[in-house]
Amino acid sequence: MAQTMRKIVHANDAPLALAEAPVPEPGAGQILIRVAAAGINRPDLAQRAGMYPPPPGAPETLGLEVAGEITAIGASVSRWKVGDQVCALLAGGGYAEYALADAGSALPIPKGLSLIEAAALPETVFTVWANVFESGALRPGETLLVHGGASGIGTTAIQMAKAHGARVFATAGDDEKCRLCEKLGAERGINYRSEDFEAIAREAGGADVILDIVGAPYLAKNINAAKPLGRIVMIAQLQGAHAEINLMLIMLKRLTLTGSTLRSRAADEKARIAREVERQVWPWIEAGKVKPVIDSTFPLAEAEAAHARLQGGAHAGKIMLTV
Numbered sequence: 238m239a240q241t242m243r244k245i246v247h248a249n250d251a252p253l254a255l256a257e258a259p260v261p262e263p264g265a266g267q268i269l270i271r272v273a274a275a276g277i278n279r280p281d282l283a284q285r286a287g288m289y290p291p292p293p294g295a296p297e298t299l300g301l302e303v304a305g306e307i308t309a310i311g312a313s314v315s316r317w318k319v320g321d322q323v324c325a326l327l328a329g330g331g332y333a334e335y336a337l338a339d340a341g342s343a344l345p346i347p348k349g350l351s352l353i354e355a356a357a358l359p360e361t362v363f364t365v366w367a368n369v370f371e372s373g374a375l376r377p378g379e380t381l382l383v384h385g386g387a388s389g390i391g392t393t394a395i396q397m398a399k400a401h402g403a404r405v406f407a408t409a410g411d412d413e414k415c416r417l418c419e420k421l422g423a424e425r426g427i428n429y430r431s432e433d434f435e436a437i438a439r440e441a442g443g444a445d446v447i448l449d450i451v452g453a454p455y456l457a458k459n460i461n462a463a464k465p466l467g468r469i470v471m472i473a474q475l476q477g478a479h480a481e482i483n484l485m486l487i488m489l490k491r492l493t494l495t496g497s498t499l500r501s502r503a504a505d506e507k508a509r510i511a512r513e514v515e516r517q518v519w520p521w522i523e524a525g526k527v528k529p530v531i532d533s534t535f536p537l538a539e540a541e542a543a544h545a546r547l548q549g550g551a552h553a554g555k556i557m558l559t560v
């Protein structure tokens with residue numbers, strides 16, 4: 238069993254770099270995973286910029302999701318054994334050769350998926366489940382409007398909503414990304430640079446659930462695009478967190494405005510979401526109805542180039558690290 242490992246460190250404005258570190262030891266309720274692949278997510282950019290600090294007790298090292306093989310087990314873990322292959326949602330620490338996960342946040346690799354594909358699932362699937370399906374309570378036959386439809390989150394939301402029997406509209410920043418959204422199951426990809434998503438959504442009858450990442454400049458338009466009793470769920474504010482809105486519309490349309498962050502949730506809450514995801518979403522994945530969209534993969538040592546691709550915004554789907 239290795240005593241040391243390589244991991245990625247980030248410091249101030251310095252490029253991401255490899256460093257030696259001790260292999261962590263699993264505490265009670267934890268598993269140690271030899272990482273085969275790790276997902277990159279936009280929250281990693283925010284953490285690196287000092288705007289999304291890890292919650293208390295979480296590793297400083299970046300990385301919210303991995304897949305690989307279990308090499309050690311802490312006390313009180315009954316489901317897993319050494320040698321099992323899993324993917325897991327992490328509170329941090331995924332950009333490394335070994336990572337600790339709470340046993341309850343780990344899931345088996347869905348049949349038919351590679352470890353790279355499985356590592357692309359936890360952050361987006363848990364987020365979409367918790368926000369679109371739980372807070373947003375999307376029902377079959379309802380309409381979902383997804384902003385950032387070609388993002389890691391967006392490509393997952395479109396497919397999960399479609400598998401659930403919902404109608405989906407998605408916005409994206411160019412025509413190619415819009416066509417990808419349609420290929421994944423959106424009835425209409427809306428190029429927000431040349432088209433008005435509010436008008437298109439209203440013409441289609443309005444949205445029952447809206448998943449938003451843009452924030453302030455979209456809030457009034459989201460309220461207008463929502464159907465009566467609609468649910469607007471906010472998971473990021475890429476263009477600002479302070480908005481002025483007409484509260485009367487919320488009353489008249491009986492709307493719900495809500496949102497959440499995944500990382501700050503307690504371990505038992507993440508374990509509960511994991512069980513729901515395994516029960517509901519894993520069968521969709523194994524039936525081929527939901528498949529992670531992989532934009533590109535980079536070796537761990539090239540994490541800086543992987544971040545540059547995410548920051549540049551030309552990607553569609555997930556950017557992955559291989560270890």
Ligand SMILES: NC(=O)c1ccc[n+]([C@@H]2O[C@H](COP(=O)([O-])OP(=O)(O)OC[C@H]3O[C@@H](n4cnc5c(N)ncnc54)[C@H](OP(=O)(O)O)[C@@H]3O)[C@@H](O)[C@H]2O)c1
Nearest residue numbers: 278279280364385388389390409410472473475497498499
């Ligand atoms: N609350 C939570 O629990 C939670 C969990 C995970 C992720 N998130 C958030 O969800 C969002 C998507 O995450 P991801 O990892 O899937 O990221 P991602 O793949 O990088 O997608 C972000 C997309 O947003 C669009 N975008 C970027 N900057 C923008 C801006 N200033 N204004 C409008 N659109 C912009 C881009 O699409 P176009 O080229 O089409 O514009 C980009 O592809 C991120 O903001 C992330 O922080 C929240």
